[in-house]
Amino acid sequence: MWYATRASGYTALVLLSASVVLGVLTSSRESRREWPRFVVQSLHRNLSLLVGVFLVIHILTSVIDPFAKLNVLDAFVPFIATYRPLWLGLGVVGFELLIAITATSLMRHRLGWRSWRFVHLFAYASWPVAVIHGLGTGSDTKLIWALLLTALCVLAVVAAVVWRLAHAGPRFNAFRLIGIAGSVAATGALVAWMAVGPLQHGWAKAAGTPADLLAGIGASRSTSPAPATALAAGLNDQLAGRLVQSATSATATLTDTRDSALQLVIVANSNGTGTLTVTRSGALVCEATATLGNTAVTAHCGTTLATIQVLNQGNGSISGTLTTQKVVA
Numbered sequence: 027m028w029y030a031t032r033a034s035g036y037t038a039l040v041l042l043s044a045s046v047v048l049g050v051l052t053s054s055r056e057s058r059r060e061w062p063r064f065v066v067q068s069l070h071r072n073l074s075l076l077v078g079v080f081l082v083i084h085i086l087t088s089v090i091d092p093f094a095k096l097n098v099l100d101a102f103v104p105f106i107a108t109y110r111p112l113w114l115g116l117g118v119v120g121f122e123l124l125i126a127i128t129a130t131s132l133m134r135h136r137l138g139w140r141s142w143r144f145v146h147l148f149a150y151a152s153w154p155v156a157v158i159h160g161l162g163t164g165s166d167t168k169l170i171w172a173l174l175l176t177a178l179c180v181l182a183v184v185a186a187v188v189w190r191l192a193h194a195g196p197r198f199n200a201f202r203l204i205g206i207a208g209s210v211a212a213t214g215a216l217v218a219w220m221a222v223g224p225l226q227h228g229w230a231k232a233a234g235t236p237a238d239l240l241a242g243i244g245a246s247r248s249t250s251p252a253p254a255t256a257l258a259a260g261l262n263d264q265l266a267g268r269l270v271q272s273a274t275s276a277t278a279t280l281t282d283t284r285d286s287a288l289q290l291v292i293v294a295n296s297n298g299t300g301t302l303t304v305t306r307s308g309a310l311v312c313e314a315t316a317t318l319g320n321t322a323v324t325a326h327c328g329t330t331l332a333t334i335q336v337l338n339q340g341n342g343s344i345s346g347t348l349t350t351q352k353v354v355a
Contacts, residue, residue, distance in 0.1 A: 027091040028264060029146065032166060034084040036175060038077050038162055043179035045073040046153045050186040056176040071131075078128060081121055093239070093284070113162030123148045138220050145284040154181060157216070162233055165283045167224045169266055170343040180216065184209050230286055239284055257304055257327040259352040265334070269344045278336060278344055290334065290348065292316060292323050301325075302332065329353050 094109040105115035166172040267280035282288035300316040302325035312327040
């Protein structure tokens with residue numbers, strides 16, 4: 027369910043960005059032979075409908091997934107959730123703006139062009155809200171692929187806005203300069219905020235993640251965190267990290283996305299041997315010989331059997347899943 031939430035969220039962002047780009051470019055009312063205006067408008071409308079579909083999937087999977095403990099009310103009332111309320115609330119605001127846009131589009135002929143156009147401008151407001159929501163709430167924000175995907179979406183929209191302003195009529199010279207400068211400044215502000223916010227260590231706590239989730243405690247676990255001297259059984263946590271390879275070995279450093287204090291280091295040697303080192307807040311939990319498979323690593327950490335599924339994301343980024351169970355003597 028967690029994978030479905032992530033995938034649908036990023037898919038909705040890409041589709042929304044594409045829809046905004048088409049909306050900005052077609053606002054000039056220019057038409058080309060290879061891209062007639064009605065074709066572009068139809069594509070813009072279909073992309074907008076797809077955004078709605080993936081947003082519904084994103085919301086449903088977020089509510090069903092027990093990790094963040096969200097309910098149906100959290101999906102419609104902004105800023106009341108216990109999980110990262112501000113950043114999750116921005117997602118709710120963006121979703122409700124899109125609902126308003128869709129509803130007025132269905133009643134466009136009754137509202138009149140001016141009224142519909144005024145409401146439709148909120149589509150441009152929903153896009154930056156969605157970007158900030160994803161960066162502030164997403165568990166993949168620090169991963170290379172997520173950063174590149176978000177950067178491409180931002181650059182595409184900013185480039186479209188700058189192009190549209192540059193081709194505005196001579197009556198809009200002052201507006202053109204202010205708009206282009208504002209677009210560049212907003213992009214710079216976004217990068218600066220990311221550097222001091224979501225990309226910083228400890229962002230999960232600062233963003234408003236509940237204390238029990240920070241401690242890596244799920245709904246089915248004990249109410250007290252596991253001591254640093256033992257790896258708890260019953261874990262089923264997502265991991266993210268980096269892979270460094272050399273001529274003789276490969277080292278995977280993974281951090282638990284639910285419990286950022288828990289870190290795993292897997293060393294796979296070229297001769298087929300390997301080790302697993304587990305630390306919590308820098309304190310050694312265990313160090314054990316690991317059994318290496320194609321995508322799975324297993325090791326006995328004290329009386330707990332740890333299994334790590336590893337997925338190579340490319341460009342040195344990796345993700346995975348940590349599952350643990352008690353070893354019966």
